[in-house]
Amino acid sequence: MTRSEALPHYVESSRLEHFVNYEVLGKTTLRVQRWRDQWKLARRRPRPNSPLNPPLRSVAHMKEIMSRHYLEGRYAAGVRKVAWVTSGAPTEPLQALGYFLVYPENHAALCGVRRKAQGIAEEAEHAGWSRDICSYARTDIGAMISGKTPAGRLPRPDVLVCCTNICQTVLHWYRVLADYFECPLVLIDTPFLYQEAHDHEVAYVKRQIEDMICVAEEIAGKSLDETRFRDVMTNARRGAELWLEVLNRSQHRPAPMTAFDGFIHMGPIVDMRGEAVTVAYYERLIAELDERIERGIGAIKEERYRVLWDNLPIWFKIGDFSKWLAERGVNVVASTYTFAWGELAPMIDPSQPLDSMARVYLHPILNRSTGHKLASMRRMVDEFQLDGVILHSDRSCKPYSLGQIDQRDRLVKTLGIPALLLEADHNDPRDYSDEQGSNRLEAFIEMMEPRG
Amino acid sequence: MSRVAAIGIDAGSTTCKLVAVDQDGTIISSLLEPTEPRVELQVQRMLDAIRAEHGANSSVRTIATGYGRKLIKDATRNLTEITCHARGVFRDLGCAGTLIDIGGQDSKVIQIGGDGRPVDFMMNDKCAAGTGRFLEYTAARLGVPVPELGARALSTAQEEPISSTCTVFAESEIISLIARGAEPDSILRGLHRSLVGRVVSMVRNVGIVAPLMLSGGVAKNEAVREMIAEATVEDVILPGEPQLMGAYGAALLGI
């Protein structure tokens, strides 16, 4: 038995299946579902017992877009070329070449939000992967070997593209995927920026992107269309700019959206940046946020404290945290994590696609120094008028978490605001203790009291 | 009319404490019992006793703290141990400074400001063996009663270093020490040193603002006290009733 035969749940679809199940039936069903959701949301009145105001109406559209994406994924193998990519990978050329993109990290987060991650990760643990490795990796490896996924089915990759600008973990993780799927692995190695980027670092990344394009063209059996590529780049820039605007709307008091909403609404910019549908979606969302701002409606009913969230969300706790904190008058209005997909928008230059991509993909916050992250947090504390900072010490994400102890210390000592290091994990509920966590959060809120 | 102005309840993981204060914040009465499985019933019973003793009615403000605080339905308000310990110790010792509280579930270091409020705090890592529970657990394993732990650790100059940070590894380390025939007192000494080392690194992170103060059940342990003083080269001072500081602070916050 070859290794690929050990993964019987990765099946190919025919063009007919793709057309009927996705193009016709799937898209129609999802549109009808969206109409139904819109109708419900439009009639939704504020609930007296909830500390939150009614959810954003745009959520119905987002649900449709994301579900459509995952639905197409079920029928993509055999019909479109499929690339599995890391969240920080330079995907624009792949999109222009017509690849269907799978983001294993986003898939793992989806498992987390649906509270399926632990069970799936245990499949990987039973196969020998240590509990000390990233819970995203465990979730996806577990899904790969068992076929368990709340997304129905993922398409088998024709190529893996791994970019180390978020961590080295992805390199080791994708080597495992490559071993199972026996498909090419393209590595985009992005030197960590301890200081400003040097020319040789930019040149290195650019050359690897060029090499990636060659491999992707060969697999796709066609050449990159310059015009199409520029269009994708233009959409990517526009999408990122709009996403940044969405986030900055929360500088208003009361903030129309929480960072927890942001964790959900970031789906399109992560999974579909470069697509027109993403641009259209964020335009719609901004219009709705502006309407809320004009009417003075905040995301939570009583915004007493405004707080920054650092690091990945605790996916399996998003809903609980959002409500629990809102009950105590805490609005988490910004996060360093959601900003990562918007703050580099000005660097994207469709007229110099490769040069600008090389710079963009070197500069995500996770590829920059711990001092740079502190500077970003301080700027956000100022711009968003924040009363405190929650630093999620994420056991699974070392590049994001190492440095937080010093960052916290500087925030407290130089800005004089409370900052809490909250021990948890982005996907593994076994690494978060509700009892200890809520106790610390309460003490943190009590410390903000005289300021509020 | 009763002198009782407020009652503080500290429903901790190991012990349950109640303190009643008068309008000036002086302790009128206090109770301390090992925590029972149904802490809400226990607290109700203790509350009834204290109210009956001082003729206080149920309208007297009661503030609850500690792990079981959410279960105390009678409480006017509940607050975390951080805020309550800071207030209690501040009032008892009359000064700002750095408070170390080693409890059953958590160790914490609290920097207390000039107004008796916490300025900053830090708590042990979820996975680090830096809590009172760990001492208790090892005491049981070595067959030493908890009140004797400190004295036994100080009774020897020999020390077996325990370097593991994770309870599972530390446990394995202790088992291998026992298997090699190490003296229980030397193991205890090493264990205390390791616990204090972790606490002191939290103290340094929060920043030492003298004096160092110690509250909570482990404050009674003389080895912990001595080793903290040794490691920080600071005097360590104790409130009169270190175990009651959470409940006392809670009561003060109710006035």
Place this chain on the structure above:
Amino acid sequence: MSEAATLSLPSRLEVVDHVRSLGRALVAVMPIHYPRAMLRAHQLHPMEIWGPPHVERHEGSRHFQAYTCDIVVKAMSFIRSGGLDATKAILVPHTCDALQGMGSVLGDFLQPDQRVLTLYLPRGRRSSDHEFLRRELGRLARTLVEVSGHEPCRDDWDEAFEAEDAADAALADLYRRRARLAISDRDFYTVVRSREYLTAEQFCDQAAALPEGEAPQRGVGLMISGIVAEPALFDQIEAMGAYVAGDDLACGFRRVYSASAEADPLERAANRLLTSPADPTCGTPIQVRVDTLQTRMRALGARGLLIYDPKFCEPELFDVPLLRKHLNAAGFPVLHVEFEMGDRLPYQTLSRIEAFVETLS
């Protein structure tokens, strides 16, 4: 042990005095790969820090969470306690996310008196990686001039490469001669690891002085893989009736480099680093690791693979299940154990190794 008498290694302090008398300043270096000859050409001498096992984590844990590996946390403790005061700079190669964090926190927050130097090591072996590494080494060289105040001339580079290539060759030769060396595993690895602080010449002398004869290895041959193993482990393995037939350790065989004859010093240094043996921190594909391990285990007579990892080492942990799967299929049992660095090995870990040896005999 009788053969212990044959080893007479200079202490670290003696080496410090010796290199100073040669006019070289000290640079503390974190694991794993770095350009040794480049340091020497700049009149600098590397002293490697592999987490000093006897150092406590406490001081380091003021910067890093409990889920950070010992090598990083203990090195941080060591720096904070003044252990590196004699050095002029600290070089932190980009080996993994944990060392990335350490390099960044050192430079941005702790800011020790020593200059903090970083080196990004590419994870591929393509021409783009080669070109990048050459230029990255050029950047490092410019900083080294600032640290040492010495701009190497052509002769300095030649002298440095000659000496370091000889020491690299001596290390490779030690591995080739292992079966003919009449020394215990503990002594063998003590000499191998003395490269972490000796000068190239001192190391060559040590390697040359080892007595040949009948090797004392008896019992079950093991291949040991991982980052670092302390000497006590080798005694324990011997006491269990086993011996180390070969290793795949970052502090050992993974640093058996091939010499390069390039004229350009940066090119030459880059070549050396990019021809190191299979190593997960360098991005080696799993299948390549499996093939290399199998071939070496057969050749060396190793019956099983012991993977011996410090806790929380992600680059190592990811490959373990697939190494086990593929090596088991090839008839080699695999045991994976994790440890915390310390003066002693925990009973649990040793029992597991002992049981593994029993199943192999």
